Amino acid sequence: MATVVIPALLRKFTDGKDRVTANGRNFGQLVDDLERQFPGLREQLIEDGDVKPSIAVSIDGDMGTGGVLEPVRESSEVFILPAIGGG
Amino acid sequence: MSESSPHENFKVIGTRPIRPDGVDKVTGRALYGADYALPGMLHGCVLRSPYAHARIKSINIAKALKHPGVKAIVTAEDFPVVKGVMAQVGELIVNTHYLSLNIMAREKVLYDGHAIAAVAATSRHIAQEAVELIEVEYEVLEPVMTAEDAMKPGAPILLEEVRTKLMEHRTDPGSQEGPDRPSNVPGHIRFERGDLVAGFRGADFIVEREFSTATVHQGYIEPQNALALWSADGHVTIYCSTQGSFNVRTLTASVLCIPEGSIRVVPAEIGGGFGGKTTVYLEPVAALLSKKSGRPVKMVMTRAEVLRATGPTSGTKMKVKMGATRDGKITAAEVWLAYEAGAFPGSPFAPGAMCTLGPYVVENLRIDSFDVVVNRPKVAAYRAPGSPASAFACETVIDELAEKCGIDPLEFRLRNGAHEGTPQPAGPAFKKIGFVETVEAIRDSEHYRSKIDGPNRGRGVASGFWFNGGLQSSATVNIHTDGTVSVVTGSVDIGGTRAVQAMIAAEVLGVAVEDVRALVADTDSTGHTDVTGGSRIALATGMAVYEAAHDALTQLKTRAAKLWEKKPHEVAFSDGAFTAIGNGVPPLTLKQLATRLARTGGPVTGRATLNAGAVGAVGNAFATVCVDVEVDPDTGKVRILRCTIAQDVGRALHPSYVEGQMQGAMAQGIGWALSEEYFYDQKGVLRNSGLLDYRMPTCLDLPMIEALIVEVANPNHPLGVRGVGEVGIVPPMAAVANAIYRAIGVRMTELPMSPPHLLKAILDRRNQAVTQAAAAD
The missing domain is CATH 3.30.365.10 (Aldehyde oxidase/xanthine dehydrogenase, molybdopterin binding domain)
Incomplete structure (x- = not known):
């Protein structure tokens, strides 16, 4: 199962846990499993079927471009981050 | 300047060929946006609000329309009402509803200079005359000018629909997340790890300070401009000065509710941007005036319009508490950041939080960062958005901790320096990075090894971190x-x-x-x-x-x-x-x-x-700088004697341009440190809307900036390249502050450190010393 690091302000959905585990072959499936375990979390991350524009996802240190289709491995470590822009 | 070491197999990369666009630029033949003209072209001007916060009760364009030569006028009534959709446009996350309201005010004006109407006429002078004939009735409201004031209970609310959202950059109108009451704080994020209490308990020294930084502008020389032609077949062509022609196309289409494919954007040569030209102001207005008049319409901002109505970067309020052991190991850091977004949500409060402390190993930390709306122009990107302000705060505290530990400030940074595998403040671990190498480059430089002599002279150092864009x-x-x-x-x-x-x-x-x-x-x-x-x-x-x-x-x-x-x-x-x-x-x-x-x-x-991935996906950039200053203790004037920047660039493709980026970023950082500042009066009206009063550094204010290229190859790039354009602006403010402290013993916590601010700090310190001496007697 992949490990998902929950942002501090979303830990109210995970009973205060900062790290949880979830199943899924891609980020979308991972969120589906998170939602089963922690209802309400999906709405914080997903909009119109894809990752919210304001959210970035780091999987094993890489911030991919695939949104919900971004592949996840059994051993993956997933961070949910704010999306950012440069100047 | 240093010479990079070209890869032994490269024949072109690492050399310094002459810039191919240089001749046209220095001979004046290069075509910038304002140089374009089309047959039958009209000229557009914008009516802007004289109030920082007001309700628009009515707009009467009748007199202006009758003015000879006027061909079209548009107000918000001519623009479609855009639904609040969060859209990712390149690196930008844009709320199209607020983008539309920023381009043309509807019902309320939210800053001095907010656009209310636009006129197209046969000459610019006629358009200007007609603008003055438009009658607007306002109900003036109390403005809120700083993040600190906007966050207070009972502060006037700018946008009634805004609620505080968690983990969000921007807010959607009508959102019900967070406390269900109107707020001037659309966003809040927190990064937290370890045990803060235990970390501070384990510290031998703790430093706690508050900081503030002023609103500053990118200061690009070429004002915004747009020439639009809405053809009879519905196709729109726009010539403009932009950092992103595809951005202009997408954003203009979203504001005007027309298909993206109907717009062609022709990017002109650009006279600077530094992040400020990644959004749109005039383009949709010129397009709509062209549609209404049936003729091409050109609009060019004045300098005052640029300063009043385009996006500067955020002013901030910050608090930092940091602890370290006697041997110079950081044990805990607690950081509180509030970024002014201007009139609409969307300050760089997230990257500011993600970058501060980025150069260091910090096991116990909590960083809270807030997006705060105020009655100033909506901020835009500016070189490493968000990072310079938060670095000013944390790098100043780190300097103070190093002093308390009795450790050289560079050595202190080396003892805590991030490297491959170090978790970033936001969590993910760094891949191969070159932070430590930038510190070592400064430590080993002739500059740092030289002596600095003379009264009121001091040397300061600081470091900075910024992401590399992919996209x-x-x-x-x-x-x-x-x-x-x-x-x-x-x-x-x-x-x-x-x-x-x-x-x-x-x-x-x-x-x-x-x-x-x-x-x-x-x-x-x-x-x-x-x-x-x-x-x-x-x-x-x-x-x-x-x-x-x-x-x-x-x-x-x-x-x-x-x-x-x-x-x-x-x-x-x-x-x-x-x-x-x-x-x-x-x-x-x-x-x-x-x-x-x-x-x-x-x-x-x-x-x-x-x-190539999201911003931050393809690499990370670090810089460390060293600045020598001389302070006039009678006037508060600071003179920069010498400065050096070391930056990890991965591989320098064209070393001269890399050095130019490093030097330019540092020059802007010194302006931010010493002189640049928006002055608003008590009514929220900008009082320094020209470059005589908005004081950017000139070549007379700066010595030659020495650039030390550090090359730690980026493993995510086939040539090892890292982005070089931004990180150099992150450390200079703290380095100057630290140099001022070494020169005269005054810790500056407010930007700019201009003569009035610095002199006040000097006098406060003198008075405090006198008071203490009197008490001791």
């Missing part, structure tokens, strides 16, 4: 019949990137860089390309050019194989020549082969498109 790029490499090459991308060239793209293609194809011409195409002539920003052009568009050149090379090998009746894998390429493996045919140079393309299948064009 989408397209590139085409065309092989011409004479063996010359053209490279076509959609990346607007701000910092000499055309030269760099030409160098990459020349390196791959084994031709002289003078035989490669790089062009910037309009939105109908090249594949989608995201904005020139996020330090991403040499990096990500360079990657696309590298791949496109290799695509062309593969095709060329096939053509050579055809000539020699060989298989493509039997053709080798080295030193600019194709050879057949295993027989004695003479080698063919690319120029020779190019003359044979017609007989072997026709023209050769290499193509590449890619998405």
Whole structure:
């Protein structure tokens, strides 16, 4: 199962846990499993079927471009981050 | 200036060819947006609010419409009501509803300079006269000018629909998340790890300070401009000064509710942007005036309009508490950041939080960061958005901790320095980075090893971190019949990137860089390309050019194989020549082969498109700087005596342009440190809307900035390149503050450290010393 690091302000959905585990072959499936375990979390991350524009996802240190289709491995470590822009 | 060490196998990369666009620019022949003209063209002007916060009760355009020469007037009533949709546009996350309201105020004005109406007339003077004939009735409201005031209970609310959202950059109108009451704080994020209490308990020294920074502008020389033609067939062509032609297309389409494909954006030469030209102000207005008048309409901002109504970067309020052991190990850090977003949500409060403390190993930390709306222009990106302010706070505290520990400030940074595997403040671990190498480069520099003598003189150091942009790029490499090459991308060239793209293609194809011409195409002539920003052009568009050149090379090998009746894998390429493996045919140079393309299948064009990932996905950049100052204790004036910047650039493709980026970033950082500041009066009206009063540094204010190129190759790039455009602006403010402290013993916690602010701090300290002495007696 992949490990998902929950942002501090979303830990109210995970009973205060900062790290949880979830199943899924891609980020979308991972969120589906998170939602089963922690209802309400999906709405914080997903909009119109894809990752919210304001959210970035780091999987094993890489911030991919695939949104919900971004592949996840059994051993993956997933961070949910704010999306950012440069100047 | 240092010389980079070119890779032994490179022939072009690492050299310093002459900039191909230089001659046109220095002879005045380069075409900027304001230089464009079309037959029958009208000139547009904007009516702007004289109030910082007011309700618009009525707008009467009747007199203006009757003014001779006036052909069209638009107000918010002419714009479609745009639904609040969060859209990712390149690196930007845009709320299209607020974008529309920023371009043309509807019901309320939210800052001095907010657009209310626009006029198109046969001359600019007539348009200006007509603007003054538009009658607007206001109900003036109390303005809220600072994050601190806007966050207070009972503060006047700017946007009734805003609720505080968690983990969000921006807010959607009507959102019910967070406390269900109107708020001036649309966003809040927190990064937290370890045990803060235990961390501070384990500290021998704790420093706790509050900081503030002023609103500052990017200070690009060329004002915003747009020339739009709405054709009878519904197609719109826009010529403008922008960092992202595809951004202009998407954003204009979203504001006007028309298909993106109906808009063609032609990017002109650009006279600076630094992040400020990644959004739109005039383009949709000029387009709508053109539609209404049936004629092309050109609009060019004045300097005052640029300062009053385009996006500067955030002013901030910050609090930092940090602890360290006696031997110089940081044990805990607690950081509180509030970024002013201007009139609409969307400050760089997230990257500010993600970057501060980025250079260090900090096991116990909590960083809270807030997005706060105030009655100032909506902020835009500015070089490493968010990072300079938060670095000013944390790097000043780190300097103080180093002093308390009795450790050299660079040594303190080395003892805590981040490296490959160090978790960033937001969580993910760094890949290969070169922070420590930048500190070592300054430590070992002639500058740092030299003595600084004389009264009121001091030396300060500081470091900074910023992400590298990835995003989408397209590139085409065309092989011409004479063996010359053209490279076509959609990346607007701000910092000499055309030269760099030409160098990459020349390196791959084994031709002289003078035989490669790089062009910037309009939105109908090249594949989608995201904005020139996020330090991403040499990096990500360079990657696309590298791949496109290799695509062309593969095709060329096939053509050579055809000539020699060989298989493509039997053709080798080295030193600019194709050879057949295993027989004695003479080698063919690319120029020779190019003359044979017609007989072997026709023209050769290499193509590449890619998405290099989100901002932060493809690399990280670090810089460390050293600044010597002399302070006049009677006036508070600071003179910069010497400054040096060391930056990890991965690989310097064109060292002169890399040094230029480092020097330019540092120059802007020194302006931010010492003189730049928006002055608003009590009514929220900007009082320094010209460059005489908005004081940017000139060449007379700065010594030559020494640039030390550090090359720790980026493992995510085929040439090892890192983005170089932004991180250099992150450390200078703290370095200057730390130098001032070393010079006169005054810790500055407010930017700018201009004579009035510094003199006040000097006098406060003197008075405090007198009071303490009196008490001791």
